Amino acid sequence: MRKIKRRTDKQTSYQVKLAVFTGPLDLLLHLIERAEIDIYNIPIVEITDQFLAYLQTMEFFDLHVAADFLLMAATLMQIKARMLLPRPVVETDAETVEEDDPRLELVERLLEYKKVKEVASRLQEWETEARRFFPRTGGYFPDQETAATAETAGQVTLWDLVQAFSALLESLLPRLELEGIPEEEYSIQGLMEKIMNGLARESRVSFRTLFSGLTSRKAVVASFLALLELIRMRKVLVQQEMTFGEIVIARWEG
């Protein structure tokens, strides 16, 4: 097994511009390429150490280490542990990964990811090229007037929705202010799923009901954003029975 050149000098960390990696696979690929090692024969001990060292450096600089990086670190350590366990001796070419090699899955992911980077860099070249061609952005042309009709989200305009949201807040706010409920983190994605799950049980939900169980500003704002996102993605339809009537959210059919 080829030995990796050890780089212990602190400067390397600076050179590897911190937090420039788009993800753990990106960092891993970088470490492998920097060490000029065969992707099929990753010296897992060294690479794991370097990966962990990078995370430590990030922490040292008070940079947030994303969960994805920690997950990868755990995976690497797991592989490392499995590599260190005695395995039945099988005669194989040392340069290739054996069938039951714990690194196999990682290698496959890295190879797949390498292709992503290839295409991404091609897209970037095209982007640079395309940015030299400027399209028309102004001028007076009759067809620009085509859009002179109000677009609606379902049958309710965005304005109706904002208004409804505002009225709702007014009624919720006193309660939200009073309750000292600890703030939670909300993911828009999670709330979108929650709304969709609700709509799976009942085909229509009133705007008010949707927000009724929420206990903090964050939750209300996040839910509203989730709703806007669902409207944008055409997953839900917003309807109003009559002017100033209750706004109802329904699943987008079709």
Added chain:
Amino acid sequence: MNWSKAKAVLEAVIFASSEPVTVKELSIILALNYETVERLLAELKEEYLDQQRGIQIKEVAGGFQFVTKPEYADYLEKLKKVPRPSPLSQAALETLAIIAYRQPITRAEIETIRGVRVDSSLATLLERGLIEEAGRKDGPGRPILYGTTKKFLKYFGLKSLDELPIVDDWVLNQQLPIDLTAD
């Protein structure tokens, strides 16, 4: 730079600009004096008028821009009727809503509220003439301020901005409490 190249640059700049371009701006971009720019412009205008072309350069609102020749209006009417997907995206609408309520507002301020970059929405809204530059904000970098246009009112069938629904102040004034940018 030779004469015909200067004319080509002039043409490209007037074409790509979202608003009429002034002689002053052209003079800065081309590094030529006003007189030369005006002579180039006159020639370019002339060429478009002389040749049987579909478009021409017109002076409007203190600047120059391309417009179609009126004699082809009927065909452009037909273009309107060819169905094409061009409604505003929800993203553009949200950006527009924020600008409508908080104008004049900078790009960075809109981005804080929406939690995503809005360059593209802004470009679309500028192109559609629903928003426009409304001066610059005092402070570092003097960022551009945006506001809605008359066309915006027309688009939503409003007589004036006062007709916008009243929204509880903090909805739009609020800094976004949750982080949407984590990748």
Added chain:
Amino acid sequence: MNWSKAKAVLEAVIFASSEPVTVKELSIILALNYETVERLLAELKEEYLDQQRGIQIKEVAGGFQFVTKPEYADYLEKLKKVPRPSPLSQAALETLAIIAYRQPITRAEIETIRGVRVDSSLATLLERGLIEEAGRKDGPGRPILYGTTKKFLKYFGLKSLDELPIVDDWVLNQQLPIDLTAD
């Protein structure tokens, strides 16, 4: 309608349209057959290329549109009235690369390939209209599928998706060989 008038109309229509215009649309508007439209287009394109002009006709995303000639890009960058979104981040480009080749694809599948959460990249790409929802995947939770848009082609100056480079064993529109839906 004589030949040069037809060319002028063609010019006016392509110029006025905010989206690339297809041969089919032009054929309807001009009431001429495809072949004639194509010959007119070819002539018009030629004229813009031959003469020292600032703009040209380019085929993109299945249609034709006017764009500036690339050699004048430096001048246009100086003009503030050209609204332009900033270039895409590396993370967004990677996400887009996966969607372009593997569409329709779910968020979880993209995340498995990239090894990171992609919410923020997806939000940016949706906001910029480069991707869109392309239905839902059968199975638990019926996750949203994403695909590229016409604007994606326009943005990268591609005529169609077929212009994407062939990558090893990546085949366009191929379903994922393994189930990567674990979230």
